[in-house]
Amino acid sequence: MIRVVTLDPFDDKQLAKFNRTLYTAFGVGSEHSGSAEVPAGMSEPLDAEKLMDEVQGIRSYKDDKVLLLTTRKLKDRELPSGVAPTAGFARQGKDRAILTIAPHKDLESAFKAVTRHALHQLGHLWELHHCLDPRCSMYPPWTPSFAQGEAIFCTFCREKSEQKIRLAKS
């Protein structure tokens, strides 16, 4: 089950559409599971890793994947080889990911790009790596063409995610 938890107010209709897209992509249920508060003392741009660890009040079952959705900007990560633009963050094989819709105001104005990013982060939760196919949602998200693509997976990534989901269910 994918649980979308909002850290800021969002339109319910847009969230329902967003959940339908996630359901179509992964074949598992997706729902809006309420909202949570950003921990006090954290200012924009938010540190994605810290926020994910510190956010409280999220209820989920063992195999659930939680996607935190915010309108606030996330801080770019300093990595040994350079700076990684961060529109979202997810640890491989874990149960929690975070995604921002910034610089867009709401889901509607950038629905395709946001859902593509959501698929990317949720894909990491199901242990998918970055893909070579520019049409796939697992393509590195900082490339210029990423936001223009559809929220879909390539055959390889789709089959791998389906396999991981099947293993998690059994």
Place this chain on the structure above:
Amino acid sequence: MPEGSASLQLAVGDRVVYPNQGVCRVSAIDVKEVAGQKLTFVTMRREEDGAVVMVPEGKVLSIGVRKVASAEDVEAIFSFLRSDSDKADLDWKQRARTNLDRMTQGGIMGLAEVVKGLQVLSELRPLPTKERELYDNARHLLVTEVAAALGTAEVNAEDAIDIVLFPPGRERPKRTAAEFQREDGDLDLDSDLLGLDSDLDLPSDEEPSEPSEEESSEEGESEEAESSEEGAPKKRGRPPKAKTEAPEGAEPAAPKKRGRPPKPKPEATAEGAEPAAPKKRGRPPKPKPPEAEGAAPAAPKKRGRPPKVKPPEGES
């Protein structure tokens, strides 16, 4: 011999890399008796999923177990991945062999070479399924080792690698087969790179088969033709076949058909002779027994047990 394994002294708690398996932690080194022999076993537990493997101490080096790469090694990996390498082996057999060696014996640099090589190749054409799987495995092993070496999360290690491979704000270049041309002029192209996939009706995700003799001879012809046209700009795809000049008045030759040539038809023995009946397939019919003229046709053979013989009347 894998790099960095010349003097491998293992102790409990060490992090090592088991080729093709990933980062493991040595959980025990103990002596066990197997078939009357006392052997020292190194027990390793894979960090990813906790799978346990026991290896005799004497086999550790030959298997290719090595220590986790250092931060300096990772820096070397980044600079290698950053380099604008366009070297990719276009011979799939050679490539498969080299990649297998790199995965098992090449150390972390071998993994990086596999990832880089297949990424460069994917800029020319989509990878076949097997190579896509190999790419994913190599990437997974590289990411886990870089994460272990830098002491960071896997996702950060992967992003660090991909920032180098896919620099932000830049699209990947599209490559052509001509870019992979060797310096000696030998293209060493596979049939699929020459655009023969559609002709051969090969599934795109299968390994291409070796070009047949017919094709190789055709290629030989085309190479000869190419050599005669020096200085002309090279075109992509299969070069046009050299046209043989037909004598004037002669009919143009029929286009050469591909595939197995048809079997030669047997010539008729004499003019006006009836053509032979087409050969029937399957088991030939049983020969019928010769029947006497005027004799009644034999009753059909009954199946089952024969009827009991009735005793002659008058006997008691």
